[in-house]
Amino acid sequence: MRIERIDDKTVKCYLSIEDLEEFDIDYKDFILRNDKAREVVHEIFTQAAEEVGYKPPQVAFDLQIMLLPDKGLLLTFSERDPNTDDEKQFLACLNEMKKMFQQVKESVEKNEGHPATEEAAPVVPRDKEGKPEFAVFAFSSLRKVMEFASALPANIRVESALYLYEGYYYLYFMKGHASYERYSRACIQALEFAALYTAEEAHASHIKEHGECLIAEKAIKNLRG
Numbered sequence: 001m002r003i004e005r006i007d008d009k010t011v012k013c014y015l016s017i018e019d020l021e022e023f024d025i026d027y028k029d030f031i032l033r034n035d036k037a038r039e040v041v042h043e044i045f046t047q048a049a050e051e052v053g054y055k056p057p058q059v060a061f062d063l064q065i066m067l068l069p070d071k072g073l074l075l076t077f078s079e080r081d082p083n084t085d086d087e088k089q090f091l092a093c094l095n096e097m098k099k100m101f102q103q104v105k106e107s108v109e110k111n112e113g114h115p116a117t118e119e120a121a122p123v124v125p126r127d128k129e130g131k132p133e134f135a136v137f138a139f140s141s142l143r144k145v146m147e148f149a150s151a152l153p154a155n156i157r158v159e160s161a162l163y164l165y166e167g168y169y170y171l172y173f174m175k176g177h178a179s180y181e182r183y184s185r186a187c188i189q190a191l192e193f194a195a196l197y198t199a200e201e202a203h204a205s206h207i208k209e210h211g212e213c214l215i216a217e218k219a220i221k222n223l224r225g
Contacts, residue, residue: 014073030073041063136204153182158178160174160221164214
């Protein structure tokens, strides 16, 4: 377990494969926020307080979960701030993931003694301004997906598809014709109901290849109550 303090309100925790095996936990437990996950979060907060002087939120916190290329997890804990800019928060979340992919790529280059191929490099779909416009969120139940869909504005012009894989519902959430401000705000809102699974095409392809496609298009529109 490696902990890094970002600021007074934010701390990151890297859990390796070995850490996950030791705690007997995986990202699904954090999505469900079950007792096992709560125990690990308490352990993380205790270690963060001792190592980096982090003071856990007294009332509530946001938890972002990212599946790393080496199958470890990156957990980001932050105190809820109603004044946080949605677009900046979403960009920070996806850019952190991009940095993790780059670190893995550099590690491969170093260990193999030659540059990684272009095909091996992570691909994050972006618009002309370089902003990510694609993300996959993992929901613990169909009800959670429906609650998220119902919480979004009826006229939001995003594109979406829904897959079922190993008991979890994966929502492919794409910017479509929505403004980036509305899209990023919707992505932040999704984190209240689900975990960010990936914003990288290779991981997304895995779900498409091995999961069951429940709704191929307009999933949000079809699931809105």
